Amino acid sequence: xxxxxxxxxxxxxxxxxxxxxxxxxxxxxxxxxxxxxxxxxxxxxxxxxxxxxxxxxxxxxxxxxxxxxxxxxxxxxxxxxxxxxxxxxxxxxxxxxxxxxxxxxxxxxxxxxxxxxxxxxxxxxxxxxxxxxxxxxxxxxxxxxxxxxxxxxxxxxxxxxxxxxxxxxxxxxxxxxxxxxxxxxxxxxxxxxxxxxxxxxxxxxxxxxxxxxxxxxxxxxxxxxxxxxxxxxxxxxxxxxxxxxxxxxxxxxxxxxxxxxxxxxxxxxxxxxxxxxxxxxxxxxxxxxxxxxxxxxxxxxxxxxxxxxxxxxxxxxxxxxxxxxxxxxxxxxxxxxxxxxxxxxxxxxxxxxxxxxxxxxxxxxxxxxxxxxxxxxxxxxxxxxxxxxxxxxxxxxxxxxxxxxxxxxxxxxxxxxxxxxxxxxxxxxxxxxxxxxxxxxxxxxx
Amino acid sequence: xxxxxxxxxxxxxxxxxxxxxxxxxxxxxxxxxxxxxxxxxxxxxxxxxxxxxxxxxxxxxxxxxxxxxxxxxxxxxxxxxxxxxxxxxxxxxxxxxxxxxxxxxxxxxxxxxxxxxxxxxxxxxxxxxxxxxxxxxxxxxxxxxxxxxxxxxxxxxxxxxxxxxxxxxxxxxxxxxxxxxxxxxxxxxxxxxxxxxxxxxxxxxxxxxxxxxxxxxxxxxxxxxxxxxxxxxxxxxxxxxxxxxxxxxxxxxxxxxxxxxxxxxxxxxxxxxxxxxxxxxxxxxxxxxxxxxxxxxxxxx
Numbered sequence: 001x002x003x004x005x006x007x008x009x010x011x012x013x014x015x016x017x018x019x020x021x022x023x024x025x026x027x028x029x030x031x032x033x034x035x036x037x038x039x040x041x042x043x044x045x046x047x048x049x050x051x052x053x054x055x056x057x058x059x060x061x062x063x064x065x066x067x068x069x070x071x072x073x074x075x076x077x078x079x080x081x082x083x084x085x086x087x088x089x090x091x092x093x094x095x096x097x098x099x100x101x102x103x104x105x106x107x108x109x110x111x112x113x114x115x116x117x118x119x120x121x122x123x124x125x126x127x128x129x130x131x132x133x134x135x136x137x138x139x140x141x142x143x144x145x146x147x148x149x150x151x152x153x154x155x156x157x158x159x160x161x162x163x164x165x166x167x168x169x170x171x172x173x174x175x176x177x178x179x180x181x182x183x184x185x186x187x188x189x190x191x192x193x194x195x196x197x198x199x200x201x202x203x204x205x206x207x208x209x210x211x212x213x214x215x216x217x218x219x220x221x222x223x224x225x226x227x228x229x230x231x232x233x234x235x236x237x238x239x240x241x242x243x244x245x246x247x248x249x250x251x252x253x254x255x256x257x258x259x260x261x262x263x264x265x266x267x268x269x270x271x272x273x274x275x276x277x278x279x280x281x282x283x284x285x286x287x288x289x290x291x292x293x294x295x296x297x298x299x300x301x302x303x304x305x306x307x308x309x310x311x312x313x314x315x316x317x318x319x320x321x322x323x324x325x326x327x328x329x330x331x332x333x334x335x336x337x338x339x340x341x342x343x344x345x346x347x348x349x350x351x352x353x354x355x356x357x358x359x360x361x362x363x364x365x366x367x368x369x370x371x372x373x374x375x376x377x378x379x380x381x382x383x384x385x386x387x388x389x390x391x392x393x394x395x396x397x398x399x400x401x402x403x404x405x406x407x408x409x410x411x412x413x414x415x416x417x418x419x420x421x422x423x424x425x426x427x428x429x430x431x432x433x434x435x436x437x438x439x440x441x442x443x444x445x446x
Numbered sequence: 447x448x449x450x451x452x453x454x455x456x457x458x459x460x461x462x463x464x465x466x467x468x469x470x471x472x473x474x475x476x477x478x479x480x481x482x483x484x485x486x487x488x489x490x491x492x493x494x495x496x497x498x499x500x501x502x503x504x505x506x507x508x509x510x511x512x513x514x515x516x517x518x519x520x521x522x523x524x525x526x527x528x529x530x531x532x533x534x535x536x537x538x539x540x541x542x543x544x545x546x547x548x549x550x551x552x553x554x555x556x557x558x559x560x561x562x563x564x565x566x567x568x569x570x571x572x573x574x575x576x577x578x579x580x581x582x583x584x585x586x587x588x589x590x591x592x593x594x595x596x597x598x599x600x601x602x603x604x605x606x607x608x609x610x611x612x613x614x615x616x617x618x619x620x621x622x623x624x625x626x627x628x629x630x631x632x633x634x635x636x637x638x639x640x641x642x643x644x645x646x647x648x649x650x651x652x653x654x655x656x657x658x659x660x661x662x663x664x665x666x667x668x669x670x671x672x673x674x675x676x677x678x679x680x681x682x683x684x685x686x687x688x689x690x691x692x693x694x695x696x697x698x699x700x701x702x703x704x705x706x707x708x709x710x711x712x713x714x715x716x717x718x719x720x721x722x723x724x725x726x727x728x729x730x731x732x733x734x735x736x737x738x739x740x741x742x743x744x745x746x747x
Contacts, residue, residue: 010469017472090708097498119711120500261601264692265583268604335499407710417693421606432517439516443712445495445503 044074045103045339045346048092050083054297055159055329058359059106062350070349073342083107085116092334096121101334104343106158110146110328111219111399111409117154118403119444122332124152128344138351142396143368146328149401155330156347157368159360161293162324162391163215165314169307171196171206171287182288182311186250189288189314196287197258204266207258207286211251212420213267214281214291218412219405220325221247223397225316230412231402236441238411239434240427243318248419248426260421277302292327293387297364310383312390322394328368366391407440408433492717498707502714509718519719521694522702525610529698530677533614538669541621542662545628546654559629563622574686577616578603588615603688606695613683613696624669631662660743667742671731678727699723 049059056079063077083105084091095101105122116122129135136144139157147155169179175195183189193208211221222230227243230236238244255263270285271278279295280286282303290313299306312322331347333340350356356372359365366388367373378384390396399405415433418424424432455463467474492509496502513519548559565573580587581602589599602612639657648656681700684690690697690705699719707716 014468014471018475086709090704093498093708093711115711119497121497121711261605264604265601268601269582269584410709414694417691421693423606423693436518439512439518440710440712442512443495443509443706443710443715444497445505445712 041072042074043072043339043342044076045342046076046078047104047106047343047346048078048080048083048102049106050079050081050085050108052079054363055294058362062355062359063346066346066349070345073345075346078102085112093121096334096336099336101336103333103337103339104347105332105334106329107332108327108329110155110157110326110330111401111405113147113154113330113332114149114401114403115406116332117149117152121335122154123335123337123340124154125156125333125344126153128333128340129153131341132344132348134348138370139368140370140373140391142326142391142398143328146326146398146401147330150403155332156344158329158331158350159363159365160326160328160368160391161365162326162387162394162396163220163290163313164293164324164387164390165288165290165311166214166281166295167288167309167311168281168284169309171284179307180309182309183314185314186316190253193254193288194257204258204262206284207263207266207280209254209288210263210267210286211254211290212416213286214289214295215325215327216290218247218416219399219409220290221251221316223325223399224313224319224323226319226323226397228397228400231400231404231408234402234404236404236408236411236434236437238408238415238430238437241430244412244430245426246317248416248429251416252419252422252426255420255422264421281308282306293366293384294364296381296383296387297362310386312386312394320395322390324390324394324396326396326398329365404437404441407437407444410440411437488717488720491714492721494714496713496717497711498713505714509715510722512715513718513722518694518697518702522697522699525695525697526678526680526699528610529614529680530674532610533617533677534670534673536614537618537621537624537673538666540618541624541669542628542659542666544621545625545632546658548625548629549632562625565619566622570682571686573616573619574683577612577619577683578687581612581616603696604692606693609688609692609695613680613687616683624673627665627669628662631665632658635661663742664744667734667738671734674730674734675727678723678730 047059047063049056059077063075066073066075080091084093084095085105085107086109092101092105113122117124136153140160143157143160147153147157165182167182172179172192177192177195183192189209196206196208198205210216219230222228222244225243225247227241227247230238230241230244266285267280269278270280270283276298279298279302281289281291281295282299284306293310296310299308313324315321315323333343337343350359351369351372353369353372353375356367356369357375357377360367360372360376361378364378364384367376373388376388379388399409411433414436415424415429418429418432419426491502493506494502494504495509544562548555548562552558579585581589583589583599583601583604586599586602588602592599600608603609635658639661640653643653643657679700680698681704684696684698684701685704688696690701700723703716703719703723706712706719
């Protein structure tokens, strides 16, 4: 009797352990239980967004407002740093591979679309969009063309902005430069930078300009210098690319003038490419920089008394006048999203003209919806107006949408760093970048 | 409990074995699902191109061949071995020294012992973020301390030549773990040995090198092997603090593996890297164990 009882009890315990460990595994299960709830009441959808701050608050607010007026759908907006894409790619990729992706994901870089699309991580939206009669006509041309890849539509624009040139008027005055006349060519930038750099007791107090801080990324400069042949037929074309060599030599000239170790140590304590109070420009540590127009909101918050100006980016050799670089946040639908139509419903709802105008004003971006952009109050802000004019009538460059772009971006980041540290000549750095990019593409089976 | 009388398994024996398997079945299932299956799956993936989402494609030895032609592979190996060869011996020497210090009858001994151990329980990510600031070339405490001695501190994490050193330095903050083990080992050295040495007129150094050190060699071997295995898989700190930079100077093997899997979406390539690391570690540990008999002294002999 005792033996039977013991066997019975141990059997139950075993089953409990097995059941609990299996249900802990990735839950297609939990979505099913949601499905049962849904058919009775509310469809719950999950949406990932990549940042906090004013940009993230816009998304949270949109979700709240949508939920109030749409009793059948509940949007659960989750802050996932970097949306788990890019160098934090683990989370997004794992979610898709595990069959558990969010229903929509918002990302701050439209140039990730080719890689995600070609690897099958996001869905083409053509059928869904034609079903709801979205033909992209309400969007600006630049924002709509950047969500297309390989003949299909893979995303929807959320917000757009441009890169512009910032200069500190007080620092200009201090060295005898006219504070109301920003440089118009990069050559002028180089000359003014020299006057604006101050060194005391062998230590730098502040710099005039450094090409690679702020949003001075390799592909941004490529666009500004008019170099668009870094990828040809989906293959990297970096070695002996004279356009890229020119950019690298220009950046290296700063390292040669000011010593790379001193530059990097100087900026190590300050925030790198992030919009916050440790930004070197806000702290008066650098007199000029190339950065996104959203910095205007940042400066308003953290340094409202800063006396500065905003201008089109000075013309680069080989570039066009009034050049700028497009920055765009995009919505994407991951592969395996269970409520893609509801997610699209939410996204389309955000395109209401007044809603877009308000949001754009909050984050100092330009709405991709043409009519909304006209309504935005920042049109009245002289600094923002410069940016808006650049977007509408300047020469805005994009990164080339190719499935090789991601590999090229990574390889160029390394190459540019090597040149900035004066560890390699531009030619050597590009040669290595070429093999690195080819290597990465080979790994991916392309 | 198997009957020793004959080599053939009786019905009773079989029933016993079945019962035993039944009791360990939860662990067995977990082992199969979470260890054996991924083990074999990663071996299979190492011969394919796989991005984790669409179906995998068999490519034979291509991943391995590409690995051996990949300059970043060699950079990663160099960085990892650089770190392991310096950090592990340094950790052992410092660990033993600190354990000796904490074995002395001094005031506030328990405070010091606790203080040495606390860094071990702080989460690695928190430690990493803290040390990003400690190591800052302009405003960090480390360089400030050095400046008190008139030394101009290097760029640490911002300087490709010093970034690995910065991480090695940071690793020494966590020696509390090994100090604890050495302390217990030191306490287990029989006092009679020291007494007889004193009678023979031995001084401190002789006592250390001829009694203390040999008696704790088994612990040193343990920490050596654990240290080697751990340092060859160094990941978290590099991922949080530098993500491989500047200029791939902190691109450690496990970090490069992670980037290949999750940034470049090449699971096959990453699996090949994992298997190569496995073989490297297995060979090194085997060599360490085989040669250990020469210098490790087990008390009972």
